Amino acid sequence: xxxxxxxxxxxxxxxxxxxxxxxxxxxxxxxxxxxxxxxxxxxxxxxxxxxxxxxxxxxxxxxxxxxxxxxxxxxxxxxxxxxxxxxxxxxxxxxxxxxxxxxxxxxxxxxxxxxxxxxxxxxxxxxxxxxxxxxxxxxxxxxxxxxxxxxxxxxxxxxxxxxxxxxxxxxxxxxxxxxxxxxxxxxxxxxxxxxxxxxxxxxxxxxxxxxxxxxxxxxxxxxxxxxxxxxxxxxxxxxxxxxxxxxxxxxxxxxxxxxxxxxxxxxxxxxxxxxxxxxxxxxxxxxxxxxxxxxxxxxxxxxxxxxxxxxxxxxxxxxxxxxxxxxxxxxxxxxxxxxxxxxxxxxxxxxxxxxxxxxxxxxxxxxxxxxxxxxxxxxxxxxxxxxxxxxxxxxxxxxxxxxxxxxxxxxxxx
Amino acid sequence: xxxxxxxxxxxxxxxxxxxxxxxxxxxxxxxxxxxxxxxxxxxxxxxxxxxxxxxxxxxxxxxxxxxxxxxxxxxxxxxxxxxxxxxxxxxxxxxxxxxxxxxxxxxxxxxxxxxxxxxxxxxxxxxxxxxxxxxxxxxxxxxxxxxxxxxxxxxxxxxxxxxxxxxxxxxxxxxxxxxxxxxxxxxxxxxxxxxxxxxxxxxxxxxxxxxxxxxxxxxxxxxxxxxxxxxxxxxxxxxxxxxxxxxxxxxxxxxxxxxxxxxxxxxxxxxxxxxxxxxxxxxxxxxxxxxxxxxxxxxxxxxxxxxxxxxxxxxxxxxxxxxxxxxxxxxxxxxxxxxxxxxxxxxxxxxxxxxxxxxxxxxxxxxxxxxxxxxxxxxxxxxxxxxxxxxxxxxxxxxxxxxxxxxxxxxxxxxxxxxxxxxxxxxxxxxxxxxxxxxxxxxxxxxxxxxxxxxxxxxxxxxxxxxxxxxxxxxxxx
Numbered sequence: 059x060x061x062x063x064x065x066x067x068x069x070x071x072x073x074x075x076x077x078x079x080x081x082x083x084x085x086x087x088x089x090x091x092x093x094x095x096x097x098x099x100x101x102x103x104x105x106x107x108x109x110x111x112x113x114x115x116x117x118x119x120x121x122x123x124x125x126x127x128x129x130x131x132x133x134x135x136x137x138x139x140x141x142x143x144x145x146x147x148x149x150x151x152x153x154x155x156x157x158x159x160x161x162x163x164x165x166x167x168x169x170x171x172x173x174x175x176x177x178x179x180x181x182x183x184x185x186x187x188x189x190x191x192x193x194x195x196x197x198x199x200x201x202x203x204x205x206x207x208x209x210x211x212x213x214x215x216x217x218x219x220x221x222x223x224x225x226x227x228x229x230x231x232x233x234x235x236x237x238x239x240x241x242x243x244x245x246x247x248x249x250x251x252x253x254x255x256x257x258x259x260x261x262x263x264x265x266x267x268x269x270x271x272x273x274x275x276x277x278x279x280x281x282x283x284x285x286x287x288x289x290x291x292x293x294x295x296x297x298x299x300x301x302x303x304x305x306x307x308x309x310x311x312x313x314x315x316x317x318x319x320x321x322x323x324x325x326x327x328x329x330x331x332x333x334x335x336x337x338x339x340x341x342x343x344x345x346x347x348x349x350x351x352x353x354x355x356x357x358x359x360x361x362x363x364x365x366x367x368x369x370x371x372x373x374x375x376x377x378x379x380x381x382x383x384x385x386x387x388x389x390x391x392x393x394x395x396x397x398x399x400x401x402x403x404x405x406x407x408x409x410x411x412x413x414x415x416x417x418x419x420x421x422x423x424x425x426x427x428x429x430x431x432x433x434x435x436x437x438x439x440x441x442x443x444x445x446x447x448x449x450x451x452x453x454x455x456x457x458x459x460x461x462x463x464x465x466x467x468x469x470x471x472x
Numbered sequence: 473x474x475x476x477x478x479x480x481x482x483x484x485x486x487x488x489x490x491x492x493x494x495x496x497x498x499x500x501x502x503x504x505x506x507x508x509x510x511x512x513x514x515x516x517x518x519x520x521x522x523x524x525x526x527x528x529x530x531x532x533x534x535x536x537x538x539x540x541x542x543x544x545x546x547x548x549x550x551x552x553x554x555x556x557x558x559x560x561x562x563x564x565x566x567x568x569x570x571x572x573x574x575x576x577x578x579x580x581x582x583x584x585x586x587x588x589x590x591x592x593x594x595x596x597x598x599x600x601x602x603x604x605x606x607x608x609x610x611x612x613x614x615x616x617x618x619x620x621x622x623x624x625x626x627x628x629x630x631x632x633x634x635x636x637x638x639x640x641x642x643x644x645x646x647x648x649x650x651x652x653x654x655x656x657x658x659x660x661x662x663x664x665x666x667x668x669x670x671x672x673x674x675x676x677x678x679x680x681x682x683x684x685x686x687x688x689x690x691x692x693x694x695x696x697x698x699x700x701x702x703x704x705x706x707x708x709x710x711x712x713x714x715x716x717x718x719x720x721x722x723x724x725x726x727x728x729x730x731x732x733x734x735x736x737x738x739x740x741x742x743x744x745x746x747x748x749x750x751x752x753x754x755x756x757x758x759x760x761x762x763x764x765x766x767x768x769x770x771x772x773x774x775x776x777x778x779x780x781x782x783x784x785x786x787x788x789x790x791x792x793x794x795x796x797x798x799x800x801x802x803x804x805x806x807x808x809x810x811x812x813x814x815x816x817x818x819x820x821x822x823x824x825x826x827x828x829x830x831x832x833x834x835x836x837x838x839x840x841x842x843x844x845x846x847x848x849x850x851x852x853x854x855x856x857x858x859x860x861x862x863x864x865x866x867x868x869x870x871x872x873x874x875x876x877x878x879x880x881x882x883x884x885x886x887x888x889x890x891x892x893x894x895x896x897x898x899x900x901x902x903x904x905x906x907x908x909x910x911x912x913x914x915x916x917x918x919x920x921x922x923x924x925x926x927x928x929x930x931x932x933x934x935x936x937x938x939x940x941x942x943x944x945x946x947x948x949x950x
Binding site: 102376379389391392393394395396397398399400401402403404405406407408409410411412413414415416417418419420421 | 538864869872873878879881882884889892894
């Protein structure tokens with residue numbers, strides 16, 4: 059693999075026009091990845107789902123080179139018609155279209171970076187991999203006091219042209235004081251057996267609001283790693299919603315740094331799994347300042363021989379007095395082969411805090427099924443109704459009414 | 473009055489050391505030392521082979537380092553692996569032959585070895601450094617067919633039982649410290665309860681580390697045969713010394729069909745001084761196997777001592793309908809560190825487990841609850857309930873919760889809750905309004921916080937533990 063990485067890297071550098079600074083950073087990142095390789099279960103964070111093994115078993119040899127010079131066609135049929143929206147279309151890890159037709163153009167600053175932040179924590183080698191092979195990074199800056207009028211939908215498309223390929227993608231958002239944005243990240247995969255590695259950076263200024271909804275619904279055999287890093291200043295709010303169901307394997311990682319007082323982070327997620335899918339949500343909420351708040355609700359419905367994992371960590375710094383942190387994970391196992399693993403973790407160094415977590419897993423409540431059946435429903439319908447209600451709980455947490463309606467229809471929950 | 477009491481208790485009152493000449497094996501860890509230990513204990517050949525096999529395995533094992541409390545590297549070659557009071561070369565036949573200094577020591581510790589002075593009817597096996605000193609109430613127990621003696625004695629007198637069960641729960645292929653213990657264990661207690669016998673009294677062991685530079689490696693083996701019941705207590709102290717001392721014991725419990733074992737620990741090893749100097753490293757492996765149907769194992773622990781506590785008393789629920797319980801209070805103050813919790817491994821059908829853990833951290837200490845609940849594919853209709861609460865006093869300490877939850881069975885339910893908070897101002901205000909001073913109020917509230925666990929302890933121990941909870945937190949409020 060090492061040789062393959064090196065030749066693919068050289069090919070990428072020779073066919074693209076990166077700045078010297080970028081090439082230098084990319085080389086460092088590559089060396090870091092070469093040193094550590096793909097993470098495996100020996101690392102605490104990868105204990106439950108060993109990505110190294112899963113890639114080897116399902117893909118085998120990966121190609122790391124991705125031709126960013128190809129013009130990809132976009133099929134307009136896949137665009138969501140129910141709501142008016144701005145678009146970013148990404149095909150095979152390359153940004154093909156950016157349209158902010160509903161917004162005031164002088165309030166948004168779009169630029170392509172010729173520099174990037176080096177992976178701050180060395181132990182996550184996938185971020186290094188992303189840094190070394192991703193294309194030039196787009197940065198979207200929302201100016202002071204501006205709120206997006208319409209949501210922004212990021213279409214992440216893969217097409218048949220790629221297979222057994224590692225696709226790396228990065229996007230940055232900066233939200234200045236008092237600004238706000240609503241994002242739907244919509245995955246649309248027409249490819250099979252690729253390893254897709256995404257990194258999103260969000261920087262929230264004072265009073266900024268970020269609403270980020272991630273939808274992976276279309277069934278495919280890709281393996282995905284998706285990392286969102288969110289830093290928050292005073293009074294800012296971030297809301298993340300994850301619907302994870304389509305791909306063969308996804309690990310969604312959300313890391314929130316609450317750096318300013320009265321900032322708050324909400325992370326809600328659904329795992330709706332069947333067949334032999336492996337999905338994981340891992341959250342890291344770091345309370346670094348006084349009076350911050352975080353809330354997490356993760357629910358899983360696990361059928362066939364699929365596997366759901368939730369790892370959530372609340373960290374409270376000794377400075378972060380008056381922290382309010384809450385985590386709840388619940389799982390319903392529908393089949394004997396299904397598996398649920400959880401590691402809800404608290405690491406607390408301040409005394410005046412209110413932190414708690416809960417986790418429950420088991421089968422559907424027999425009494426509830428009986429109740430519904432005694433009122434004339436057949437067993438199948440009764441079960442569906444209960445699962446529907448179980449998951450609806452999470453969807454109801456979405457604060458944007460228009461998007462909530464859209465997502466309910468999309469997921470099929472009423 | 474209370475102030476004086478507190479003043480007396482504030483310092484570690486078990487911190488004295490007894491000036492008894494001891495007889496030690498040469499320093500260091502090698503085959504010679506293992507042979508020396510085996511030889512001096514007149515062990516049969518199979519046991520020496522067993523020890524050497526463990527030692528072979530130890531050579532390839534690495535010390536684990538995933539735990540939260542880090543500690544400086546231990547030089548295993550700089551330790552004495554065997555230390556016994558000199559007068560023990562010929563084991564005394566009865567209490568009258570014991571070195572009076574030893575009796576004095578145990579009197580100071582409040583352990584009633586002299587049967588005539590016994591008030592509460594607890595049979596005690598006391599372990600001083602490496603050697604089991606005396607076992608009381610032997611006759612009463614023998615009548616019922618109960619075997620309660622030191623493990624060295626059991627190896628001589630009941631080799632079949634020992635051979636059958638030793639290492640059956642903690643094999644020599646286990647983790648580093650357990651394997652180290654298998655190679656060099658010196659003494660400990662052995663209990664066998666015959667079928668359908670309910671042990672008429674609490675059995676108890678008292679561990680004491682006296683000599684410096686020694687590690688204490690006991691091995692406790694408790695077997696409850698079909699339909700029997702036993703309640704077992706364990707207490708520990710050590711003198712104050714500047715250097716850290718290692719305590720790596722192995723405890724194995726085996727419950728056969730319909731048997732029940734209740735194992736309680738009040739651990740009060742020397743925690744080190746206010747600046748974190750000295751103290752015991754308490755790296756103990758405790759594991760119970762519910763081997764038979766309808767069996768039950770219950771662990772209760774009050775952990776207040778040791779510089780570092782690192783242990784996870786576990787239950788393997790193999791028999792159908794078996795039950796595992798874990799009740800724990802862990803208190804850390806000053807520079808103490810604890811990483812403790814439990815493992816509940818559900819293998820049989822209809823197995824149940826319950827975990828109640830209360831952690832209190834004060835001063836500059838660090839406390840971690842780490843636990844595993846694993847329900848396997850075959851363990852249908854199993855349930856687990858876990859509750860772990862942490863209380864923080866001051867903002868220089870830490871409290872962490874790291875539960876691992878694995879559910880592989882769709883007919884089984886796991887519920888887990890954890891909270892972290894401080895003592896509420898309202899509760900403090902309420903108590904102070906009624907005339908308690910702040911320390912008394914805190915003591916009262918903390919005792920209430922721990923009550924669920926304290927209730928599980930046998931009566932005599934519960935009182936002691938309650939006092940210990942109060943003492944451990946002195947000076948941490950305000």
